[in-house]
Amino acid sequence: MKFSGSEKLRGQRVLVTGGTGFVGARLVPALLENGAHVTALLRSHHSARMLRQMGANVVIGALDDPSVTGAALREQDVLFHLAYDMRAPAATNLAGFNALMAAAEAADIKRIIHVSSIVVYDGWPQADLAKGSPVSRPGGTPYRQAKMTMEQTLMSGPCRAAILQPTLIYGPGSMLWTDRLADWLAAGTVVLPDPEGLCNVVFVDDLVQAMLRAAVLTDLGRERFIISGASPAAWSDLLNGYAQIIGAGAIRHEGRNALENRLPPDTPHRIPDTPPLAARISATARQLLGRDRFETLVRSIKRRMTSRGDTYPDRYMLELFSTKGICRIDHARTRLGYEPKHDLARGLAATEAYLKARYGK
Numbered sequence: 239m240k241f242s243g244s245e246k247l248r249g250q251r252v253l254v255t256g257g258t259g260f261v262g263a264r265l266v267p268a269l270l271e272n273g274a275h276v277t278a279l280l281r282s283h284h285s286a287r288m289l290r291q292m293g294a295n296v297v298i299g300a301l302d303d304p305s306v307t308g309a310a311l312r313e314q315d316v317l318f319h320l321a322y323d324m325r326a327p328a329a330t331n332l333a334g335f336n337a338l339m340a341a342a343e344a345a346d347i348k349r350i351i352h353v354s355s356i357v358v359y360d361g362w363p364q365a366d367l368a369k370g371s372p373v374s375r376p377g378g379t380p381y382r383q384a385k386m387t388m389e390q391t392l393m394s395g396p397c398r399a400a401i402l403q404p405t406l407i408y409g410p411g412s413m414l415w416t417d418r419l420a421d422w423l424a425a426g427t428v429v430l431p432d433p434e435g436l437c438n439v440v441f442v443d444d445l446v447q448a449m450l451r452a453a454v455l456t457d458l459g460r461e462r463f464i465i466s467g468a469s470p471a472a473w474s475d476l477l478n479g480y481a482q483i484i485g486a487g488a489i490r491h492e493g494r495n496a497l498e499n500r501l502p503p504d505t506p507h508r509i510p511d512t513p514p515l516a517a518r519i520s521a522t523a524r525q526l527l528g529r530d531r532f533e534t535l536v537r538s539i540k541r542r543m544t545s546r547g548d549t550y551p552d553r554y555m556l557e558l559f560s561t562k563g564i565c566r567i568d569h570a571r572t573r574l575g576y577e578p579k580h581d582l583a584r585g586l587a588a589t590e591a592y593l594k595a596r597y598g599k
Contacts, residue, residue, distance in 0.1 A: 239268040239271060239272070239443065239446060239450065241447060241450060241451065241575075242575060243451065244450065244454075245273075246454035247269065247272040247273055247274045247450065247453060247454060248273030248274070249273060249274075249275070250273075250274045250275065250315045250316060250453070251274070251277070251313060251314045251316075252269060252275070252314060252315060252316040252318060252453070253278075253279060253310055253311055253314045253317050253318070254266055254269070254276060254277070254278050254318045254320065255278075255279045255301065255317075255319050255320055255321035255338070256319070256320030256321035256322070257276075257278035257279070257280065257294070258278070258285040258289070259321070260409075260411045260413065260442065261320055261353065261407065261445060261446065262321075263411065264409075264442050264446045265320070265446050265449060266278060266289065266292065268446050268450060269318075269450070270292060270294065272450065276293070277294065277295040277297060277310060277314065278295070278296050278297070279297050279301070279306070279307070279310050279321075280296060280297070280298055280299075281298075281300060283298060297309065297310040300334070301334030301335070301337055301338045302333055302334045302337040302338075303337075304337065304340075304341055307337065307338055307341035307342075308344065311341050311342055311347060312345055314345065314347060316347070316348070316351065316453050317342055317347050317349070317350045318453075319338065319351070320353045321334070324381070327380070328379075328380035328381055328383060328384035329384075331384055332384045332387060332388065335384075335388050335391075339391060339392075342397065343395070343396060347397055348397065348398065349397065349398050349400075349453065349458065350397050350399040351399075351400050351402065351449050351452050351453055352388065352399060353402050353445075354389055354401050354403045354462075355381075355385050355403060355404065356404060356405045356406075356438070356464065356466075357378070357381070357382045357385065358373045358385050358386045358389060358403065359371050359373055360372045360373065360374060360375040361563065363438075363557060363558055363563055364557070364563050365563045366563050366564050366565075366566065367464060367563060367565045367566065368464065368566040368568065368569070369462070369566075369568065369569035373386060373389065373462075380510075389401050392460060393460050394460075395460070398459060398460065399458075399460045399461070400449075400452035400453075400455065400458055400461055400463060401460075401462045401463065402445065402448055402449060402463050402465050403463065403464050404440050404445050404465045404466070405438040405439060405440050405464075405465070405466040405565050406437065406440070406558075407439070407440055407442055407445055408440075408441060408442070408589070409441050409585060409588065409589055409592075410442070410588070410589055410592035411442075411592070412442065416593070420484055420593055420597070422487070423477065423480055423481045423484060423487025423488075424487060424597065425547065426487065426488070426547045426548055427487065427488045427489070427490050427547070427548045427549070428477055428487065428489055428490075428548075428549050429491070429492055429497065429549065429550045429551065430473055430477075430489060430490070430491050430492075430559050431492065431494040431497050432491040432492060432493050432494065434472060434473055434474060434491065434559065434560070435558070435560040435561040436470035436472065436473075436562055436563070437470055437471045437476050437558075438470045438561075438564065438565045439466070439467055439470075439471060439476065439585075440465055440467050440578065441467065441578070441579075441580035441584075443579070443588070444465070444578045444579060444580055445465055447576065447578075447579065448463065448465045448570060448574055448576045451575055451576055452574055455573065455574060461573065462569075463567075463569055463570040463573070463574060463576075464565050464566065464569065464570060465567065465570055465576070466565045466566075466578075467578050467582070468567075468577075468581060469564075470564055470565075474491075475582055476582065476586075479582065480586075483586065483593045483594060484593055484597045486597075490548070494560055497550065497556055500550060501552070501556070504553060
């Protein structure tokens, strides 16, 4: 992945956390292609051999182990922080982040590229969002609270930092916005609200492009950047695109009021910062088997157990399926020179081989 200014990455020493995750697996090859010297900090030995074969150095250890992070950060120019374990409590992720930032400050790291989330904004997902939109409302999920705290730490810290706030990231390997939606279609019909809302998505390689550009921005301060596609898509266009690729599934619309009436009462309650038992078992199994082997096993089991039928949105997905808000990328365009290369048609085309292999097509 080459871009204007990519020569500035040549010879740069960079540390990547989360290098084997969905986004990290696309970032590490792009950094190597542009001549950076990459070190990946991994929690386990799974995938270490693959990264070394690509040309990356690998350090095994936890984010909250100062002896590990101190050694990994020594003499690095840039820290790319992607790691966030959705199967662990937000407090655990935040503790790891704080320990990593302390080690980065001690190592005198000059630049941090941090992947946050669009969910930090007070108006997400219903309002139009842009540079300067408020990020101050307390509450929300523990994930949102942790991401907000991380952003606040970086914005008030001593290091230059680019905080990237992607919208819904799709593409090969996206568990939420590709795999899950395709699984619903493979099982039957996905029910969308009428009227249908807008889908603010970004293809994974466009997010990687923004990260590379942030790494070489000459006058970077401590800045936030919303990262999304050039324009929102219709949810039905995304879902129909997946259905055509896998050769299964359909879309049906029902009135929003009817879909709301299917939902249980929305009673206010404290959202616990403890992942469900299934998520904790999943985290342990991933550690033992490795991410790829575990996900292959899970897909096989799901196919045997999934019954065909209609998939109705829960309250969170109904809100997403109904939103009219637009996430604007003007600041990223102006400051980073960011320009999304993948409209929905191109993003689906780039995901086709992955989905066909996943569904045996």
